[in-house]
Amino acid sequence: RRYGLQYLGNFQITFITIYSLIVIDHFSSAKFYKSWSGYQDEMAWGAAWLHRATGENSYRTKAMEITSTLGSAGEISWDNKVEAVKILLAITTERQEYRDAARGFCQRILNCDTCKTNDGLVFIQPWGSLRHASNVAFACLAADAAGVTSIPYASAKHQINYILGENTRKFSYVVGLGSRYPTQPHHASSSCPIVGPCNWDNYRSTKPNPQVLRGALVGGPKSRDDNDYVDVRSDYVTNEVTTDYNAGFQSALAALLSTCK
Numbered sequence: 001r002r003y004g005l006q007y008l009g010n011f012q013i014t015f016i017t018i019y020s021l022i023v024i025d026h027f028s029s030a031k032f033y034k035s036w037s038g039y040q041d042e043m044a045w046g047a048a049w050l051h052r053a054t055g056e057n058s059y060r061t062k063a064m065e066i067t068s069t070l071g072s073a074g075e076i077s078w079d080n081k082v083e084a085v086k087i088l089l090a091i092t093t094e095r096q097e098y099r100d101a102a103r104g105f106c107q108r109i110l111n112c113d114t115c116k117t118n119d120g121l122v123f124i125q126p127w128g129s130l131r132h133a134s135n136v137a138f139a140c141l142a143a144d145a146a147g148v149t150s151i152p153y154a155s156a157k158h159q160i161n162y163i164l165g166e167n168t169r170k171f172s173y174v175v176g177l178g179s180r181y182p183t184q185p186h187h188a189s190s191s192c193p194i195v196g197p198c199n200w201d202n203y204r205s206t207k208p209n210p211q212v213l214r215g216a217l218v219g220g221p222k223s224r225d226d227n228d229y230v231d232v233r234s235d236y237v238t239n240e241v242t243t244d245y246n247a248g249f250q251s252a253l254a255a256l257l258s259t260c261k
Contacts, residue, residue, distance in 0.1 A: 037082075044063050048063040076132075106144075117224045122155075131219070131249070135248035137252040138251040139248075160256060164178075186239045217241065217245045
């Protein structure tokens with residue numbers, strides 16, 4: 001295990017580039033999943049986790065060195081991990097500069113009333129707004145649980161409750177949960193019947209998806225208007241489902257269940 005991790009670390013340091021510059025495939029992944037923030041945050045993120053996994057200080061030094069050049073960010077996402085790196089370093093190094101950065105990020109995002117919808121959802125950007133709110137909630141709950149910083153706990157908890165239906169629409173954004181939830185998530189296989197053709201006619205259908213994709217989190221409102229959401233299969237901004245949407249959401253939910261505050 002240790003040698004495998006060391007190989008991964010050496011590979012990361014040796015082959016430095018943005019993956020979207022070298023990936024060529026039929027579906028143009030590089031176009032849709034371009035690394036807009038660059039590779040430095042991933043380098044720091046990888047080094048920070050390698051330090052945590054191996055305990056080797058060289059990885060910590062590398063993570064801190066790169067992080068010192070990254071500045072700050074207003075989100076935590078698959079593309080931009082700057083603030084997540086600082087929170088992880090705050091947990092593993094206990095250095096005050098990272099503790100201050102973690103506190104500053106969580107306070108800045110969770111306490112920003114002008115950045116929220118009327119129902120209290122932290123709104124960061126239109127595409128996958130609930131994913132962004134979940135990621136912030138999880139990262140800050142993790143920081144709080146590790147004793148790095150106290151956070152606006154109620155605001156973090158509300159992000160998850162909002163997703164589960166605590167909003168003026170009384171709408172759950174988790175497929176299959178509650179009495180009102182998305183019936184047309186932008187998801188190919190659940191849009192098709194168990195038996196029969198699976199084609200663009202299924203995609204264009206106005207009927208609910210034949211398969212209920214239970215537990216999947218959709219994108220959510222695409223503005224600070226809580227009603228700016230449509231349950232339409234073709235609207236991938238509001239109704240797409242992806243693994244990174246569920247990752248932060250389920251992790252935050254687990255964190256809340258573990259504390260039971």
